[in-house]
Ligand SMILES: NC(=O)C1=CN([C@@H]2O[C@H](COP(=O)(O)OP(=O)(O)OC[C@H]3O[C@@H](n4cnc5c(N)ncnc54)[C@H](OP(=O)(O)O)[C@@H]3O)[C@@H](O)[C@H]2O)C=CC1
């Protein structure tokens with residue numbers, strides 16, 4: 001049995017597709033979603049027209065439902081990982097596989113600390129999922145699942161669901177590459193725009209390029225491998241992001257192939273009045289840089305602006321305004 005623990009957007013989408021394809025799935029999450037799914041069932045769709053439907057998903061608020069799981073998919077936000085792991089520790093069998101499908105670098109490590117008897121695997125999901133209400137979860141961008149390999153992963157269930165697992169011995173390069181993309185979450189949330197509209201504007205991309213440069217320096221200093229981003233060696237990313245709009249839009253056709261309204265999960269968090277994961281994205285770059293005697297002023301300023309937005313601050317920065325703000329932060333940093 002597969003247990004999706006912390007079933008919100010990603011959990012209901014992935015678990016919904018697995019269950020719709022015949023896998024035995026139980027969802028653990030909050031009462032508001034349990035009520036919604038009782039009334040409407042669960043529908044998981046994607047931008048290519050895939051539609052999976054589960055009339056009566058098994059959705060419960062009881063952590064004990066994880067006790068029978070062979071595989072737990074952990075899909076809480078990064079700030080909720082330690083609490084979820086504490087709950088799981090009370091119920092899991094020692095041989096359970098726990099696969100983190102979260103963004104950020106440190107969730108598997110936190111899970112291993114709390115669940116020393118479980119086998120914890122790193123995972124990464126590349127697509128963006130929006131919760132439309134009425135039990136509908138929609139992947140508005142492309143992108144599959146990359147996971148740390150294990151012989152007991154139920155690979156056939158994921159194949160049947162149309163979500164094949166891209167399996168790796170070590171997931172570090174995929175995680176760092178995903179973190180580079182997640183540095184855009186702050187830019188996207190502060191722009192107030194859908195991803196495609198934001199990424200189509202050079203000034204916003206230049207903001208992201210500043211954040212990416214700092215991240216590449218920090219990863220390099222930490223000796224962390226970085227995978228390709230949208231098929232491109234990560235070191236080329238800042239230059240590509242800085243291309244004029246017309247050239248970028250042509251060069252990045254694949255990256256921009258997404259629903260026109262798809263947004264980042266950080267935008268979702270701000271919209272829902274929830275704390276964001278910015279400390280695990282841009283904040284992580286700051287922490288990693290500091291550990292190696294570097295600074296990351298653009299990421300620090302983006303994190304500060306997102307925290308201000310959590311408290312009701314601006315979420316309508318134009319590209320030139322945001323770029324000026326980040327350049328000021330970088331200039332202040334250079335002056336010491
Ligand atoms: N959304 C997206 O498009 C993408 C998200 N990701 C990553 O996937 C992860 C999950 O994101 P997402 O699905 O958007 O998050 P959501 O907030 O939509 O879902 C997480 C759910 O887990 C619930 N939850 C938190 N703690 C517990 C707990 N202890 N027990 C039961 N339920 C709990 C939350 O409830 P409550 O809010 O009440 O705490 C929430 O309903 C994040 O790391 C995110 O960065 C990756 C790719 C894309």
Ligand SMILES: CC(C)(CO)C(=O)C(=O)O
Nearest residue numbers: 126127128181263264265
């Ligand atoms: C898919 C992507 C990269 C979109 O920004 C994401 O991971 C998120 O929304 O958190």
